[in-house]
Amino acid sequence: MFKELNPILHSQLRLAIMSILISVEEAEFNYLKEKTGATAGNLSVQVDKLKKAGYITVTKTYKNNYPLTICAKTRKGIDAFEEYVMALKSYLQKPN
Amino acid sequence: MFKELNPILHSQLRLAIMSILISVEEAEFNYLKEKTGATAGNLSVQVDKLKKAGYITVTKTYKNNYPLTICAKTRKGIDAFEEYVMALKSYLQKPN
DNA sequence: TAAAGTAGTTTATAATATAAACTATATTAT
DNA sequence: ATAATATAGTTTATATTATAAACTACTTTA
Secondary structure, eight states: OOOOOOOOSSSHHHHHHHHHHHHOOOHHHHHHHHHHHOHHHHHHHHHHHHHHHSSSSEEEEEEEEEEEEEEEOOOOHHHHHHHHHHHHHHHOOOOO | OOOOOOTTSHHHHHHHHHHHHHHSSEEHHHHHHHHHOOOOOHHHHHHHHHHHHHHHEEEEEEEETTTEEEEEEEHHHHHHHHHHHHHHHHHHHHOO
């Protein structure tokens, strides 16, 4: 009846991060921070969890002498996101 | 951009409970237990949280000498569920 | 060169989810 | 009669999570 909800994605901030990354090629740490409204600390932790799950890649580089962290979705991340959306639907469907 | 996800509903088991109650007039504790696959302990705790939030009513009675707990949605619960679904959509929409 | 700013990470804490252990009563087997 | 098992939950202990505060490291500006 109810499908399992992937706990890595069933988190407001991680879901927001993935949602953004699904729609763009890649995103800077600060872009994610602004769009989600998260604190840097929280974002850092959740980005790391998504990376460890293999759902995103995290590339560390420099821009204008400052550290720059760039995130991008992986195939595995896309698949997990889509499966999560499907699973969620089993909870939201209104039986008419 | 992203709407807040009501933390009372953003929980797999509580969402499942509400999802069931949305579709029926009322439901017995054991019915919820079977449909959700939850343990009795976990279900008991989450039912209590939904009750304390004012999202469901919990009526304790007896059937065949045994305790019987019956749950039903409230107007507040319906509203919260519908708002949660709306909020979720801001995370799931695929920009084409 | 001190103060403030940028870009994060690490860590401590509070909140949550969950199952194990427990309570209370009923039924069934010996 | 009473011991064992079943029913219907609740309470509690523990593990996991989410989160912000504190911190690191470096850069720019006054």
